[in-house]
Amino acid sequence: MDNLRHSCAHLLAAAVMQLWPNTKRTIGPAIENGFYFDFDFGKVKINDEDLPKIEKKMRQILPTWKGFERHELSTQDAKKEYPGNEFKEELIDEFTKDGQKLSFYKSGDYWDLCKGGHVENPDKVLGNFKLLSIAGAYWRGSEKNKMLTRIYGTVFPTKEELDKYLWQLEEAKKRDHKKLGPKLELFMFDPYSPGMPYWLPHGVIVLNELVNFWRVEHNKRGYQEIKTPLINKRELYETSGHWDHYRENMFLSETSEKEIYGLKPMNCPNAMVVFAKKSRSYRELPLRLSDTDTLHRYERSGTLNGLFRVREFSQDDAHIFVSENQIKDEYMRIFEITELFYSVFNMEYSYRLGTRPEKFMGDKKVWDRAEKELKAILDKSGKKYTVLAGDGAFYGPKIDILMKDFLGREWQMGTIQLDFQIPKRFGLAYQAADGTLKTPVVIHRVIYGSLERFIGILIEHSAGNFPDWLSPVQITLIPIAERHNDYVKKIQDELLKNGVRVNVDDRAERMQARIRDATLQKVPYIGIIGDREARNEAFSFSLRNIKGEDKGIITIDEFISKILKKAVSAKG
Numbered sequence: 001m002d003n004l005r006h007s008c009a010h011l012l013a014a015a016v017m018q019l020w021p022n023t024k025r026t027i028g029p030a031i032e033n034g035f036y037f038d039f040d041f042g043k044v045k046i047n048d049e050d051l052p053k054i055e056k057k058m059r060q061i062l063p064t065w066k067g068f069e070r071h072e073l074s075t076q077d078a079k080k081e082y083p084g085n086e087f088k089e090e091l092i093d094e095f096t097k098d099g100q101k102l103s104f105y106k107s108g109d110y111w112d113l114c115k116g117g118h119v120e121n122p123d124k125v126l127g128n129f130k131l132l133s134i135a136g137a138y139w140r141g142s143e144k145n146k147m148l149t150r151i152y153g154t155v156f157p158t159k160e161e162l163d164k165y166l167w168q169l170e171e172a173k174k175r176d177h178k179k180l181g182p183k184l185e186l187f188m189f190d191p192y193s194p195g196m197p198y199w200l201p202h203g204v205i206v207l208n209e210l211v212n213f214w215r216v217e218h219n220k221r222g223y224q225e226i227k228t229p230l231i232n233k234r235e236l237y238e239t240s241g242h243w244d245h246y247r248e249n250m251f252l253s254e255t256s257e258k259e260i261y262g263l264k265p266m267n268c269p270n271a272m273v274v275f276a277k278k279s280r281s282y283r284e285l286p287l288r289l290s291d292t293d294t295l296h297r298y299e300r301s302g303t304l305n306g307l308f309r310v311r312e313f314s315q316d317d318a319h320i321f322v323s324e325n326q327i328k329d330e331y332m333r334i335f336e337i338t339e340l341f342y343s344v345f346n347m348e349y350s351y352r353l354g355t356r357p358e359k360f361m362g363d364k365k366v367w368d369r370a371e372k373e374l375k376a377i378l379d380k381s382g383k384k385y386t387v388l389a390g391d392g393a394f395y396g397p398k399i400d401i402l403m404k405d406f407l408g409r410e411w412q413m414g415t416i417q418l419d420f421q422i423p424k425r426f427g428l429a430y431q432a433a434d435g436t437l438k439t440p441v442v443i444h445r446v447i448y449g450s451l452e453r454f455i456g457i458l459i460e461h462s463a464g465n466f467p468d469w470l471s472p473v474q475i476t477l478i479p480i481a482e483r484h485n486d487y488v489k490k491i492q493d494e495l496l497k498n499g500v501r502v503n504v505d506d507r508a509e510r511m512q513a514r515i516r517d518a519t520l521q522k523v524p525y526i527g528i529i530g531d532r533e534a535r536n537e538a539f540s541f542s543l544r545n546i547k548g549e550d551k552g553i554i555t556i557d558e559f560i561s562k563i564l565k566k567a568v569s570a571k572g
Contacts, residue, residue: 001157003155005030007107008129008155009037010092011065014110015057017561020044025112026087026139026148033153033165038089038137041149051131054151062126064108068118071104071111078102078113088113126163129155132169144342167500175407176307177459184464185489186455186472187307195304195311197452198251200379202472205501206455207314209470210448211292214316217340219335223318223536228270230294231491233420234260240269241361245394249297251311263296268419268444273425280430282323285440286330290318292436292451307456314451320443323432327418327441331377331399334445336418338401341447345458345467349413350384352400354391361395362421370418393444395421401447405461412455417444464522465546468564474501475559476518477541480511480530487534494539494556500564519546525563 016023016039023044028037073081075096081104082088091113095102105114107122119125131153136536139145156162181187186203189196199207215225237243237250251263252484264270271289280287292314303309322330342349353374356367374397378385385399392398397418404410419442429437448454458466468474475495479488485506495502501522505514511528518526527541533553543551543559554562 002030003117003119004125005035007068007122007469008126008153009035010068010105010107010110010112010114010118011062011122011129012054012060012131012151012153013039013112014039014061014108015054017110017433018061019054019057020046024085024087025082025524027091030117031474034132034152036150036152038139038148038150039344040146042469046134047133048151051134051151055129055131057449058129059127061110061315063123065122065126067107067120067122069111070116071106072101074103074485075102078104081111081113099322105202122142125157126155126161128157129153129167149427161349166442168409171407172409172460175460177308177456180459180464181307181456184459184472189245189306193312194301194323195299197307197310197312204456205472205490206282206466207451210451210454211316213293213344214341214448217337218288218290218318221288221337223290226271226274227291227293228264228274230264230296231261232264232269234262236269236273237262239425240272241395242266245359245361249299251296251298256439264293265295267291267293267295267315268319268422268442269426272422272442275428276323276426280321280428280440282430283466284436285321285323285430286326287321287440288318289320290316292316307452309449310452312455315446315492316448316451318445319444320445321423321428321430321440322443323430323438324441327373327443328377328380330443331374331416332381334443334447335381335383338414338447342401342403345461347461348404350402350404351378351381352388352391352402352412353378353385353387354393354398355387355389355398357390357392359392359394360392363422366420367397369391372419374399374418392501393417393419395419399448401449406463407460411457413417413450413457414445414447415451419444450549465524466522468524471522471524472501473503473523473562475525475527476503476505476514476521476523477527477529478505478511478514478518480508480528484529484531484534488529491529491539491541491556495560498556498560500560519548525559527559 013028015026020041022042024040026038075092078092079089092102102113103116105116105118131151133152134480135150136147137150137392139148154165156165184202185200186206187197187199190198234243246265249264252260254260274289294312294314296312299309299311320330355371396417396419398413398415401414402410403413423439423442428440430440434436477488477492479485488504492502493503505518507514515526524546526544529541533541538555540553540555543554545551
């Protein structure tokens with residue numbers, strides 16, 4: 001697929017050079033789901049309205065492309081191909097610094113500096129392409145360099161695959177959590193706190209319900225919740241190893257007493273401190289410590305992306321202290337929790353094993369043993385998994401939870417990490433059955449992952465239609481006329497007493513307009529009250545769901561027992 005995408009990037013550049021011959025070309029790589037090419041158009045300004053013209057020229061050129069011919073040029077001859085193009089000259093000097101020759105690839109009348117990777121019959125396989133957008137991009141990603149014009153496109157082997165992808169893009173725009181979140185009054189951002197969401201009342205309900213569900217299910221499984229300081233001295237992170245491996249991602253401050261503190265970017269060092277505060281016995285293991293404390297990590301401003309990439313967030317965290325012979329059983333327990341949590345949200349998921357990274361802590365033999373252990377556990381689980389070499393944490397290998405959403409996009413959600421290193425650095429020990437002191441192994445794990453990111457993904461996965469138990473407003477009551485307001489207020493009070501999240505819309509608007517507004521706010525149920533309903537002594541209302549289906553007249557007791565209790569039981 002990369003060869004197809006890179007070949008189409010060449011086709012894009014050929015069209016641009018015919019339309020604007022004075023343009024300076026730079027690079028055009030394949031990327032996930034497509035390709036891009038960066039250009040310096042000089043004084044010419046182009047925008048998205050020019051994309052159809054470029055596409056038309058690409059289709060005119062394509063029939064002349066019968067293949068890609070490889071040529072080798074010297075540094076001097078290569079530079080002659082790009083007079084006045086400082087970008088290509090920089091690449092040429094870089095590619096030939098050790099005396100290598102340069103490869104060029106030619107198709108039709110177009111050729112360009114290129115390392116290769118192309119399709120054999122471009123005229124037959126490149127037709128299913130689409131240019132998507134235009135954006136600015138600094139040369140080589142540095143803000144110190146010139147701003148270029150980047151044209152994004154995509155290409156697929158078949159028209160069906162292209163059409164499906166374009167549908168996914170359009171559907172993703174409708175589901176964009178950065179638009180839906182504020183519209184549904186879940187969260188907002190403010191320039192005074194970049195990358196740190198303000199949770200609005202509706203969003204706080206969603207957050208709290210997710211944590212409540214997490215808390216109940218973990219209490220059942222022997223987890224003990226803790227809460228630890230958000231700011232810690234530098235020395236804590238030096239002990240854990242994060243100071244050497246993670247310092248650039250931390251928010252740091254120096255006190256008037258010249259002590260350096262850091263906002264905690266993860267919970268594990270504090271969990272180690274809790275374990276170390278008293279003597280431990282093998283009888284306490286597995287010791288499962290959980291928490292949902294606020295964390296802070298410094299992310300570059302250009303990488304911030306709604307709830308997907310933030311600087312302040314919380315995790316459904318846990319640190320499980322085990323003996324080596326308990327690792328397998330504990331991982332299977334975690335897999336059981338994972339299945340429960342993801343089935344509740346109708347999420348299809350798989351696992352990915354991340355192995356030893358380049359910068360790692362500890363002994364290679366211990367790493368090899370840990371990786372072998374995790375692979376055996378994954379094999380036994382029967383769940384689909386892949387391996388990503390070098391993607392482990394600096395202190396141990398990990399298993400990531402990969403979720404596939406409604407649009408078929410894959411997201412990394414939770415992670416389950418195996419750690420033989422940090423417990424040693426903290427000098428942790430427990431008394432084994434034979435009376436000797438042994439170092440525990442720690443399993444670091446999150447199931448939701450970042451709660452902020454999980455909610456962002458859930459919004460897009462469900463298009464904002466949360467499960468009934470999670471919906472910020474579970475029912476909106478609409479009085480047909482002003483004379484029904486008092487009766488509606490009584491129904492509202494009764495629902496509130498029973499823990500139902502209810503809203504009343506008694507605005508002086510047409511009933512259909514109020515129904516439409518409740519539907520746009522993704523309220524799962526609407527209760528309508530008129531003369532007929534008000535005559536009933538049992539607090540009844542006409543119920544319809546978000547799909548517009550009429551459920552008939554129903555009493556409060558029936559609504560709670562038949563509708564909401566059934567919805568809540570779906571949590572497991």
